[in-house]
Amino acid sequence: MAKVRVYELAKEFGVESKVVLAKLNEMGEFVRSASSTIEAPVVRRLKEAFNGPAEKKGGDRRPRPSEPRPRPRAESQSSSPAPSGESNGAAPRPGPRPGPKPAARSGPSMGGAPKPGPKPGPRPGAGAPAPKPGPQGQSGPKPGGNRPERGERGERPERAERSGRPESGKGPRPGPRPAGPRPGNNPFASTATGMGAPKPAPRPGPRPGPQGGQGAPRPGGGSDRAPRPGGAPGAGGPPRPQAPRPQAPRPGAPGAGGPRPSPASMGPRPGGPRPSPMNMPSSRPTPPGGAGGGRGGAGGRSGGRPGGGRGGPVGAGPRTGGGGGGAGGGGPRPGGFGGRPGGGGRGRGGGTAGAFGRPGGRPGRARKSKKQRRQEFNDMQAPSFGGVKIPSGNGQTIRLSRGASLSDFGDKIDVNPASLVQVMMHLGEMVTATQSLPDETLQLLGEELKYNVEVVSPEDEDRELLESFSIEFGENEGGEESLRPRPPVVTVMGHVDHGKTRLLDAIRNTNVVSGEAGGITQHIGAYQVATEVDGEERKITFIDTPGHEAFTAMRARGAQATDIAVLVVAADDGVKPQTAEAIDHAKAADVPIVVAVNKIDVEGADPQKVRAQLTEYGLVAEEYGGDVQFVDISAKQGTNIDGLLEAVVLTSDAALDLRANPYQDAQGLAIEAFLDRGRGSTATVLVQRGTLRVGDSIVCGDAYGRVRAMLDENGENVEEAEPSRPVQVLGLTNVPSAGDSFLVVKDDRVARQIAQQREARERFAQQARASRRVTMQNWQDALKEGERSELSLLLKGDMSGSVEALEESLLKIDAGGDEVGIRIVGRGVGAITQNDINLAATSDAIIIGFNVRPEGKNSELADRMGVEIRYYSVIYQAIEEVEAAVKGLLKPIYEEVQLGSAEIREVFKVPRIGNIAGSIVRDGIIRRNAKARLIRDGVVISDNLTVESLRRFKDDATEVREGYECGIGVGYNDIRIGDVIETFEMQEKPRD
Numbered sequence: 001m002a003k004v005r006v007y008e009l010a011k012e013f014g015v016e017s018k019v020v021l022a023k024l025n026e027m028g029e030f031v032r033s034a035s036s037t038i039e040a041p042v043v044r045r046l047k048e049a050f051n052g053p054a055e056k057k058g059g060d061r062r063p064r065p066s067e068p069r070p071r072p073r074a075e076s077q078s079s080s081p082a083p084s085g086e087s088n089g090a091a092p093r094p095g096p097r098p099g100p101k102p103a104a105r106s107g108p109s110m111g112g113a114p115k116p117g118p119k120p121g122p123r124p125g126a127g128a129p130a131p132k133p134g135p136q137g138q139s140g141p142k143p144g145g146n147r148p149e150r151g152e153r154g155e156r157p158e159r160a161e162r163s164g165r166p167e168s169g170k171g172p173r174p175g176p177r178p179a180g181p182r183p184g185n186n187p188f189a190s191t192a193t194g195m196g197a198p199k200p201a202p203r204p205g206p207r208p209g210p211q212g213g214q215g216a217p218r219p220g221g222g223s224d225r226a227p228r229p230g231g232a233p234g235a236g237g238p239p240r241p242q243a244p245r246p247q248a249p250r251p252g253a254p255g256a257g258g259p260r261p262s263p264a265s266m267g268p269r270p271g272g273p274r275p276s277p278m279n280m281p282s283s284r285p286t287p288p289g290g291a292g293g294g295r296g297g298a299g300g301r302s303g304g305r306p307g308g309g310r311g312g313p314v315g316a317g318p319r320t321g322g323g324g325g326g327a328g329g330g331g332p333r334p335g336g337f338g339g340r341p342g343g344g345g346r347g348r349g350g351g352t353a354g355a356f357g358r359p360g361g362r363p364g365r366a367r368k369s370k371k372q373r374r375q376e377f378n379d380m381q382a383p384s385f386g387g388v389k390i391p392s393g394n395g396q397t398i399r400l401s402r403g404a405s406l407s408d409f410g411d412k413i414d415v416n417p418a419s420l421v422q423v424m425m426h427l428g429e430m431v432t433a434t435q436s437l438p439d440e441t442l443q444l445l446g447e448e449l450k451y452n453v454e455v456v457s458p459e460d461e462d463r464e465l466l467e468s469f470s471i472e473f474g475e476n477e478g479g480e481e482s483l484r485p486r487p488p489v490v491t492v493m494g495h496v497d498h499g500k501t502r503l504l505d506a507i508r509n510t511n512v513v514s515g516e517a518g519g520i521t522q523h524i525g526a527y528q529v530a531t532e533v534d535g536e537e538r539k540i541t542f543i544d545t546p547g548h549e550a551f552t553a554m555r556a557r558g559a560q561a562t563d564i565a566v567l568v569v570a571a572d573d574g575v576k577p578q579t580a581e582a583i584d585h586a587k588a589a590d591v592p593i594v595v596a597v598n599k600i601d602v603e604g605a606d607p608q609k610v611r612a613q614l615t616e617y618g619l620v621a622e623e624y625g626g627d628v629q630f631v632d633i634s635a636k637q638g639t640n641i642d643g644l645l646e647a648v649v650l651t652s653d654a655a656l657d658l659r660a661n662p663y664q665d666a667q668g669l670a671i672e673a674f675l676d677r678g679r680g681s682t683a684t685v686l687v688q689r690g691t692l693r694v695g696d697s698i699v700c701g702d703a704y705g706r707v708r709a710m711l712d713e714n715g716e717n718v719e720e721a722e723p724s725r726p727v728q729v730l731g732l733t734n735v736p737s738a739g740d741s742f743l744v745v746k747d748d749r750v751a752r753q754i755a756q757q758r759e760a761r762e763r764f765a766q767q768a769r770a771s772r773r774v775t776m777q778n779w780q781d782a783l784k785e786g787e788r789s790e791l792s793l794l795l796k797g798d799m800s801g802s803v804e805a806l807e808e809s810l811l812k813i814d815a816g817g818d819e820v821g822i823r824i825v826g827r828g829v830g831a832i833t834q835n836d837i838n839l840a841a842t843s844d845a846i847i848i849g850f851n852v853r854p855e856g857k858n859s860e861l862a863d864r865m866g867v868e869i870r871y872y873s874v875i876y877q878a879i880e881e882v883e884a885a886v887k888g889l890l891k892p893i894y895e896e897v898q899l900g901s902a903e904i905r906e907v908f909k910v911p912r913i914g915n916i917a918g919s920i921v922r923d924g925i926i927r928r929n930a931k932a933r934l935i936r937d938g939v940v941i942s943d944n945l946t947v948e949s950l951r952r953f954k955d956d957a958t959e960v961r962e963g964y965e966c967g968i969g970v971g972y973n974d975i976r977i978g979d980v981i982e983t984f985e986m987q988e989k990p991r992d
């Protein structure tokens with residue numbers, strides 16, 4: 001739903017804007033003025049708030065007799081239970097009910113009161129019985145009938161006055177507003193009654209309806225009541241928007257709503273109102289109530305309500321007694337179906353529609369605005385997905401963040417996420433509204449609904465964020481003339497123990513230019529060295545974190561810091577698995593490789609063999625005609641380190657054009673960062689373009705601040721850092737993450753705003769990840785949803801013995817046969833590392849930490865990545881908990897549970913949708929999306945059906961209860977009058 005303004009809602013609810021504002025306040029939504037807009041979710045809650053109370057209180061609310069009805073709507077809600085009489089009228093709607101007039105009571109019998117009624121509530125969905133006017137009549141007879149509320153709402157004060165009956169008042173009409181809350185099933189429910197009506201005579205009189213007797217208090221019915229303005233629930237049911245207000249009754253109008261054109265044609269049925277096809281607007285069956293009314297003289301007329309008329313008729317007709325209707329028959333309610341004035345008694349009133357159709361009343365009055373008609377048309381056109389009607393798109397593009405949920409999707413297209421969940425079920429995917437979804441799923445849903453879904457990556461989002469500040473990240477400013485050469489940035493990769501760390505140490509100590517050895521005393525994550533090549537001093541920057549993990553982690557974040565990879569291969573060991581992996585990663589990043597054949601000092605070392613092996617990976621040495629530099633070295637002995645540096649420089653010159661603009665504001669990447677107790681946030685950044693200076697305002701990830709000081713790898717202060725220079729920056733507000741980009745902005749305010757927006761984005765993303773996090777607790781849900789059938793664990797312990805014992809015990813857990821299993825995706829000794837968390841995240845595993853804890857900030861990392869870590873120090877406790885979780889994983893056993901059945905009383909052909917069964921619920925409830933079967937003469941004609949659509953009049957209903965009419969679509973066209981639709985659902989059966 002689109003945003004609406006407060007005054008529009010007020011109009012819809014039939015109250016003053018300040019009442020809505022006050023209600024919003026109560027709900028914790030602070031809205032400034034009547035012209036402020038409200039978000040769709042709030043509108044829904046507000047509607048519930050206005051309608052809901054009515055329902056619940058239904059009975060009570062009745063207009064208090066005495067109450068004058070000041071503001072009709074408002075009051076209605078507050079009003080106390082009106083005397084019975086009033087109840088009748090009460091429209092379910094929110095509308096304020098006019099105060100019930102004392103008179104109302106008269107009708108006690110109608111009682112709406114009587115009924116247990118309590119639930120007068122007009123709640124729409126509920127199907128509540130209530131208000132239906134028509135029903136009154138019928139319902140009157142039926143117990144259900146009592147929904148006082150409706151009546152109340154329905155009426156508007158004025159009307160009441162006119163009518164002279166105070167009582168009538170009750171009905172404050174719900175509303176004049178068209179949009180009025182839909183009463184759910186009820187308003188028309190009465191109608192339903194209508195159907196019922198035909199049935200055994202309704203119970204006549206019994207209802208205490210205030211109004212006269214209508215028996216039922218239902219709105220519609222109440223004879224006495226003054227006509228309710230359109231609202232009368234009774235008849236017309238809830239005040240539908242269109243419903244005409246009751247104006248004075250028009251004489252001719254048949255109370256009942258006059259002839260209803262409706263298709264329904266159920267006409268034949270005696271009193272019954274015709275069920276209009278549920279769906280069809282036009283057809284609504286007449287409201288029973290009306291009927292009743294019809295009879296009741298008075299009531300009949302009441303029909304006065306413009307719109308209402310119809311109700312009267314129908315119902316009325318038939319149920320005479322019932323209705324007692326007289327009462328009201330329809331009385332006067334204006335709006336409702338109630339009879340139109342004239343029509344009162346008669347039933348058919350102006351051409352109204354049938355029960356399911358629009359309210360009676362003169363066509364003129366009921367005339368809908370263009371907008372309403374268009375909306376209605378659109379609704380009818382709305383495609384049905386799995387029984388849910390959702391306005392489809394027109395190929396519009398909607399942008400969703402990577403990992404968005406159905407809830408996010410719903411917000412973008414103004415559709416309730418619950419409907420999207422159903423659509424996904426229809427598409428064969430069980431997902432929850434808040435579950436983060438993969439790109440393909442979002443796109444699939446978009447295709448189904450005819451939207452072009454564009455999933456935006458975090459990098460794109462960040463680019464857009466910066467663009468909103470007119471900042472471009474990642475490009476050198478200016479033309480060629482502003483570019484200057486910059487040193488290559490190198491990462492050392494290779495198999496375990498092949499000497500990467502030793503090589504980085506050796507390079508540090510071989511600063512050819514400075515001639516210093518061991519001068520570097522600090523590890524800051526990267527360092528720069530100088531070497532002479534062809535008599536020229538050339539600098540090289542080394543990332544001081546060996547291995548391809550950091551390299552790939554950085555790339556995974558969209559950051560590429562490395563220009564050249566040095567692949568270390570031990571000459572005595574040759575190519576190993578991680579050597580191959582490193583090659584793959586470097587190639588994937590399109591980074592040239594220089595091979596350092598290490599450990600040539602070791603006996604048995606065979607550098608040529610390494611060259612030969614690597615040709616299989618596409619790395620062919622220059623001496624063999626290839627373009628890859630191989631340098632034989634000994635990191636341990638410091639042999640040929642400068643040869644390696646030279647090879648790096650030459651490769652850089654040959655394969656790369658490393659230039660950057662040093663004259664712009666600095667941009668680059670955070671290599672590593674930590675919180676220093678004395679100096680605060682300390683981040684090593686690699687400047688990629690521009691020059692970073694002390695005093696610059698910078699933002700790095702979600703950290704920002706002003707550069708207070710910069711230090712190099714020797715711990716010395718640096719005033720400025722040019723491209724490819726790594727420096728440690730002090731002055732950030734918090735600690736950024738490795739791979740975060742940094743940039744200098746014009747002032748602290750911009751830095752803060754960018755950082756805050758990034759932080760908010762990350763928080764949302766984190767919430768999304770956390771919502772899909774796999775935990776011991778949500779395993780059962782995951783299993784039920786068919787997402788997984790095994791519990792994956794990663795075990796970490798303080799000793800290999802305890803890890804083995806734990807694994808052995810866990811694998812012995814009897815999880816219930818083959819249904820559910822335990823899978824150990826990894827095990828190890830020592831603290832929980834980043835790799836453990838990565839592995840657990842990618843395999844949806846839970847980490848079991850036995851006497852160990854995450855190292856460093858890995859606990860936060862696990863949180864961010866949605867990985868649960870459970871800590872134990874007693875092995876039995878771990879086993880017990882895992883066992884409990886696994887047993888819960890046992891797949892549930894389902895059994896069929898009957899929900900209810902409905903008899904088909906009319907078949908409506910709806911273009912493009914198929915046949916809809918105009919039915920009356922005979923027992924239980926009919927619930928949308930429930931499974932169904934079609935039974936004809938006791939024989940199952942079709943099984944495996946689904947209640948794809950369920951309507952009460954024009955409104956979609958979630959469920960419809962016994963005694964009410966509804967339109968049911970089961971996606972099966974061979975349905976006939978007299979067939980029974982039986983619905984059921986599969987419920988989980990507890991295991992023994």
Ligand SMILES: Nc1nc2c(ncn2[C@@H]2O[C@H](COP(=O)(O)OP(=O)(O)OP(=O)(O)O)[C@@H](O)[C@H]2O)c(=O)[nH]1
Pocket residue numbers: 494495496497498499500501502503546547598599600601602633634635636637
């Ligand atoms: N003889 C000899 N030993 C070396 C040489 N380079 C490294 N080593 C030894 O090999 C072992 C592993 O060296 P590291 O530098 O830790 O290897 P690494 O690749 O960093 O290992 P990981 O950090 O585990 O991946 C150490 O004992 C080094 O002393 C070398 O050139 N010659």
